Amino acid sequence: MKKSMIVLLAVALMVPVQWALADTPQKGGNLIVCKPAEPPGLDPTANTAAAIDRVVYSNIYEGLIKVNRNGEFIPGLATTWSVSANGKIYTFSLRKGVTFHNGEPFNSQVAKWNLERNAAPTTKNAHPEFFRGIEKIETPDDVTLVVTLKDVDALFIAHMAEGDAVMLPMKGYENAASGPVGTGPFKFVQWVRGDRVEMVRNDKYWNPALPYLDKVTYKFIGDVSAQIAALKAGDIDVIGYIAAPEQASEMGKDQRFKVFAGTTTGEVIMSTNNKKKPFDNKLVRQAMAFAIDRKAVINLVMFGYGTPIGSHWSPSTPYYKDLTGKFAYNPKKAKELLAQAGYPNGFEATIKLPAIYSYSRRAGEVITDMLGQVGIKLKIEVVEWGYWLDRIFKQKDYDLTMIGHVEAWDIGIYAKPDYYFQYDSKEFRDAYSAALKASNEKEKAQWFGRCQEIIADDAVNGYLFSAPSLPVMKAGVMNWWENYPTIALDATEVWIKK
Amino acid sequence: MKRFFGNLNFSVGFALSAVVIIAAGISLIWTPFDANKMSAVERLQGPSWSHPLGTDQYGRDTLSRVMTGAVNSIIVGLVTVAIGLSIGIVMGLAASYYGRFVDEAVMRFSDLLFGFPAVLTAILITSTLGPSMINAMLAIGIFYIPVFARLTRAVAITVYEREFITAARAGGVSELGIMWRHVLPNILSPLLIQGTIQFAVAILAEAGLSYLGLGTQPPAASWGRMLNEAQTFMSRAPWMAVFPGLAIAWAVLGINLLGDGLRDTLDPKMVRAR
Numbered sequence: 001m002k003k004s005m006i007v008l009l010a011v012a013l014m015v016p017v018q019w020a021l022a023d024t025p026q027k028g029g030n031l032i033v034c035k036p037a038e039p040p041g042l043d044p045t046a047n048t049a050a051a052i053d054r055v056v057y058s059n060i061y062e063g064l065i066k067v068n069r070n071g072e073f074i075p076g077l078a079t080t081w082s083v084s085a086n087g088k089i090y091t092f093s094l095r096k097g098v099t100f101h102n103g104e105p106f107n108s109q110v111a112k113w114n115l116e117r118n119a120a121p122t123t124k125n126a127h128p129e130f131f132r133g134i135e136k137i138e139t140p141d142d143v144t145l146v147v148t149l150k151d152v153d154a155l156f157i158a159h160m161a162e163g164d165a166v167m168l169p170m171k172g173y174e175n176a177a178s179g180p181v182g183t184g185p186f187k188f189v190q191w192v193r194g195d196r197v198e199m200v201r202n203d204k205y206w207n208p209a210l211p212y213l214d215k216v217t218y219k220f221i222g223d224v225s226a227q228i229a230a231l232k233a234g235d236i237d238v239i240g241y242i243a244a245p246e247q248a249s250e251m252g253k254d255q256r257f258k259v260f261a262g263t264t265t266g267e268v269i270m271s272t273n274n275k276k277k278p279f280d281n282k283l284v285r286q287a288m289a290f291a292i293d294r295k296a297v298i299n300l301v302m303f304g305y306g307t308p309i310g311s312h313w314s315p316s317t318p319y320y321k322d323l324t325g326k327f328a329y330n331p332k333k334a335k336e337l338l339a340q341a342g343y344p345n346g347f348e349a350t351i352k353l354p355a356i357y358s359y360s361r362r363a364g365e366v367i368t369d370m371l372g373q374v375g376i377k378l379k380i381e382v383v384e385w386g387y388w389l390d391r392i393f394k395q396k397d398y399d400l401t402m403i404g405h406v407e408a409w410d411i412g413i414y415a416k417p418d419y420y421f422q423y424d425s426k427e428f429r430d431a432y433s434a435a436l437k438a439s440n441e442k443e444k445a446q447w448f449g450r451c452q453e454i455i456a457d458d459a460v461n462g463y464l465f466s467a468p469s470l471p472v473m474k475a476g477v478m479n480w481w482e483n484y485p486t487i488a489l490d491a492t493e494v495w496i497k498k
Numbered sequence: 499m500k501r502f503f504g505n506l507n508f509s510v511g512f513a514l515s516a517v518v519i520i521a522a523g524i525s526l527i528w529t530p531f532d533a534n535k536m537s538a539v540e541r542l543q544g545p546s547w548s549h550p551l552g553t554d555q556y557g558r559d560t561l562s563r564v565m566t567g568a569v570n571s572i573i574v575g576l577v578t579v580a581i582g583l584s585i586g587i588v589m590g591l592a593a594s595y596y597g598r599f600v601d602e603a604v605m606r607f608s609d610l611l612f613g614f615p616a617v618l619t620a621i622l623i624t625s626t627l628g629p630s631m632i633n634a635m636l637a638i639g640i641f642y643i644p645v646f647a648r649l650t651r652a653v654a655i656t657v658y659e660r661e662f663i664t665a666a667r668a669g670g671v672s673e674l675g676i677m678w679r680h681v682l683p684n685i686l687s688p689l690l691i692q693g694t695i696q697f698a699v700a701i702l703a704e705a706g707l708s709y710l711g712l713g714t715q716p717p718a719a720s721w722g723r724m725l726n727e728a729q730t731f732m733s734r735a736p737w738m739a740v741f742p743g744l745a746i747a748w749a750v751l752g753i754n755l756l757g758d759g760l761r762d763t764l765d766p767k768m769v770r771a772r
Contacts, residue, residue, distance in 0.1 A: 247730065247733075247734075295538075296536075296538040299538045381629075
């Protein structure tokens, strides 16, 4: 009796101790994260490619504001911020004693220089409009930054939390694309082109408790089966972003690995050239929307991972409006609309698919089959990523393509008539500027909702599904992000259980 | 005919090739299912009565796709050999007839083409011109030109030295007539043998290019493409890779045996050597 009591007591005592041990982050270790696309550079303020953010954001570079795992805005290099009553003046208190990896100090002067640099006419920033609404910037002292906007901008804070707004040092910024210098928890070591980017722990990070890892390597493996093979062989620790869905479910059953089926800000869409015949006809676009069975697309392409969407807005972003019912799968209706548009026997077109993303390649094949059933004969062309960026994204030389748009709050791209969709709608532009000027939550919800509705009604693009995060990792990798509310593969709080 | 079927290689090769050709022929009018029809509920099914070779990740019937893929392979084989033969024969005959400068030029050009690894250059060509089945055939066909040009030249030179050519010349037959009526028929059998071998090589090369995504484009069925698509499903749906793989092996083996059989029966020197 007594003996068993002791055993029980011992067990009762041991369990919490072990749990506590398991949950306490352990320092040290190297982590190798695999991602499919190699970034075209390492400067997020000079190029919009998400591949850049997925390597450097929050690892090497930080902005004034960060996004946490729940999608909330939290202090980055600014510890607090406040907005004036008229919604135009933002006052940021900056973190004290922060230095860049090259030893340069970070202060309000540097922050001002960064914001002005991104707004300059010569800037390479992909989103200068984030900064061009700024009227003036004042720096009353080293740790206070007062930004006055020309007009209310409901997304100003959201934009300050994006990769385009990270802080670069005033001296060491010129080589940012190949040798990034930031304030983040990891210091850049080297970029072996075609293979990997290495970074090591920044011992002088402003949060002395972080990071836990000694070294992080981002390794580029484009082929999804090669990724899984590398993980199984132990060559990598994490597949960071959308692992092969057909294998993810099986990997999840294996004790040695874990899979997260979280959400992302990404929308996978069939981008449509709205200026090109016959896609300039709204009826044709609506017919295509009716011809697409989203549920089947998700099953065939993503093995059930992913959420259907009806507009260019991810369910994980605030003010989401479920518009999937608007063009519910109805091939009969699609044929009727085609006939109404003057194409009773359908037509032929080309869909160009980027080879690098297997989900877009597969979605393209599935869509080709679905549209074929209502008479729209698509010819598939699989193209290289460089070709895609140049010919489709820049020169708008395409009919249809398939791609994931990963930026959160990016519905504003529909307000740019020269964006590669070539969508030109005054109604939308008015609604979007009303949304940006909305001063309270109710108005924001109303106007951002309206924006989603307008593009859904116009069937600007084929809205398919919100991409799952789908990282797969070794069981010992702790604290990896489950949902991806911002574009990053942030290793700051990640640790390895030994 | 009896002479051919007495040869084991030829008979087996003929039987294997016939299966491929018949399957391709049937697929032109009928396949068990539409080869490109997707079905979410039927995806990744193992072999069964309704789908004897299973289904792929889109629920497409593998048997139907293997059958349609046969058409693809036969077209590739025929077209590439046709490109190589037509241009190669003209070049080879010109080289053997004119000799000297023309011969030199044709042969050095052939050397140049031979100097490049064929598959690598095919990859270069298809990635420059854009991936498609036509460009893949063009790329493979170009490499067949020197193969046939050299063979034609080598055989034609020996034919030109024979007495009946001199007799024909003495009889006043035009040079073109000699080429057409006397030289060409006498060099046909080695060309035919070479043609069957290159046919098999072309099927392999197209499968290789398609496997790399440079050949036949989706959704068209090609054995190489099917292998490419199957690779991520190897552990879950091995039939997706096994059957197109078997089809390639079957067709290539069949045509090669056919070629061997033809050589055994048509080349008198080979018979004597035995």
